[in-house]
Amino acid sequence: MKPLKRILLVDDDTVTNMMHRRVIERSGRVRAIDVATDGQEALDILHADLAAGRPLPELIFLDINMPGMGGFEFLEHYAKLQINSDAQLIIVMLSTSLLEADHRRAEADPNVHCFCDKPLRLEKLLELVEEFQKRDDGHRSVA
Template identity: 30%
Template sequence: MIGIIDDDKIFQFTLGRVINHNKQAERIITFSDGERAIQYLTDNKAINENIPDIIFLDVNMPIMDGWQFMEEYANIKTEIKKKVNIFMWSSSYNPIDIERASKICEISGYNIKPIKLEDVKRFFEKFETLL
């Protein structure tokens, strides 16, 4: 299962379509902000099949941004019995954001938007063992 946490509906749609087209996941769940995603993870922490293997996380979102999501995730991750790989996908080229992401051990990578089909394919080729 793959989770997409991003307020950009076009990004959600595009990434979801590519994932489905390439049969990279049996199920995709989407959230428009980090708060809803944290609530979902909290509600489902004891049900491994409801926890995503991979989460694509945006940095800039309303209500709860990607950094706030990571702070909350750090508080609940020990209750989740499954390894979740979190990848930030952001339009921010800001070196401070990239450096900050690299210092958070729960973040497996930082990628720059906009995404291209080739980028997603390369991502899944590189990380296909995560699914």
């Protein structure tokens, strides 16, 4: 199974990003990891990728509560981006929120693949990478 080219971590907590980076690196299934500390920085990364014609991250781990632009605000702006329908991208809400309303809101958003509790565990990452690979392979076989 070939590795993902890139993952984007969107979380304001430095320690959490460091822990998640270690899990991702240990998996051996991802070539590059970008980090944004709020939703606006994540949007800036995506805008820069789109403007330069670079591939978007294949997987985004998105926290809900961040200063500045939080996860749900990011999703509102993300929905307005002009992203090629060929882009295979999975957004995962990764949060410590216990609020049922947050879970429901994330699950109701068509751009959110799933809601996972922090911290990111290796098993969950491998499951998501495998799922991405299957979606990507299926997408290519249709073309």
